Amino acid sequence: MRYGELITHFSHPQHKLRFEYVEVPFKCDGCKEVGIGSRYKCSTCDFDLHMHCALPSASINHPFYHKCSFQFLRRPPGNTPRFCNACEKDVTGFVYHCNLCGFDLHPCCAKLPQMLDDGEVKLFLYRKVGGAPCLGIFVSAACHRCGRKGRSWSYRSPCKKYNLHVACVKEMLVESWHELYFGHGGGTTKNKKLETRIPSLKGTLQNHHRSKSKVKKCCEMAGLAVQFIISAVLGDPSAIIAGVVGTLMSK
The missing domain is CATH 3.30.60 (Wheat Germ Agglutinin (Isolectin 2); domain 1)
Known part of the structure; x- marks a missing residue:
């Protein structure tokens, strides 16, 4: 391209x-x-x-669903509400659908990278927080956002310090950008700057460290991790989100 x-x-x-x-x-x-x-x-x-x-693929396979073959559809099949098996959010437009199992994936969720790596932070995609990527091995891990181990697909660091559900990332974005998509604020440049500000996870991370220096370092690293995850969930893992770097987690 x-x-x-x-x-x-x-x-x-x-x-x-x-x-x-x-x-x-x-x-x-x-x-x-x-x-x-x-x-x-x-x-x-x-x-x-x-x-x-x-630029969709006519059909795809996914390592989390070995028996499935997902076909690209312009709209979800049938008349009943459907949700994405990756992020648990409603499917209302383009979708990859498996006729055999009935599973659905948003196109961006279907193409989420199995690993995000910028040279400093590595994050691996898991079908569930608590399980190994593409395997049936389970280890202790909880999402920093909601504190739960189950739920949707998740990204987790090898050190197990940074864990975020794909569903929780989408909820964070909806909270931040509510005005943009529900008609408040008129879409001005000023409003867009406010709406691209991602909610901080500092409060949840403070529960893991008593030392202020450790909290700050943890927040900085988690900020990078969240940036990569958000970019991937939004369809472009290489994107640099304005206003996020260096300020997301430390304030």
Whole structure:
């Protein structure tokens, strides 16, 4: 993909979509989920797609579901409400669906990297906090956000200090960006800066350390971990989220 590249997409045949990079959140018109970073956009209609929604695979397999074959669908099958098995959030648009098991995955959830690594922090994707990635081995670990071990897919560091459910990350984003998607604030630049501020986990991390220096260091490392996880959940693990680096966890 090259910056400015144009594509034609079945969901928006009237105009071509241009590849670009943005550091403010957008709502994908394909899967209806939040995105950031790389996207395909129609400037005429203000139509946006995640990369994974703009260039989907017809079918995929996933290491967490060895017996499943997921097919890409423009809308969820049937008339009953469906949810994503990765993040537990509603499926209302593009989806990967397994006819055999009935499992559903948002396109970005289906393409979450098994490992995030920037040279300092490594995070591994687990089907459940408490289990080993792609294996049936279980060890003690709890999500920093909710304190639970079960629930949705999770990212965890090898040292087990940093654990976050994919579902909890999405809840954090919804809390931060509520005004953006429910019509309050008018979408001005000032409001967007406020809405890209991610809630701090400092309070939960303080429960693990009494020393202020350890809390600060833990917060700094957790801030990096959260940044990588948020970028991955929003469809672009390489994205640099404005205002997050260096300030997310330490304040």
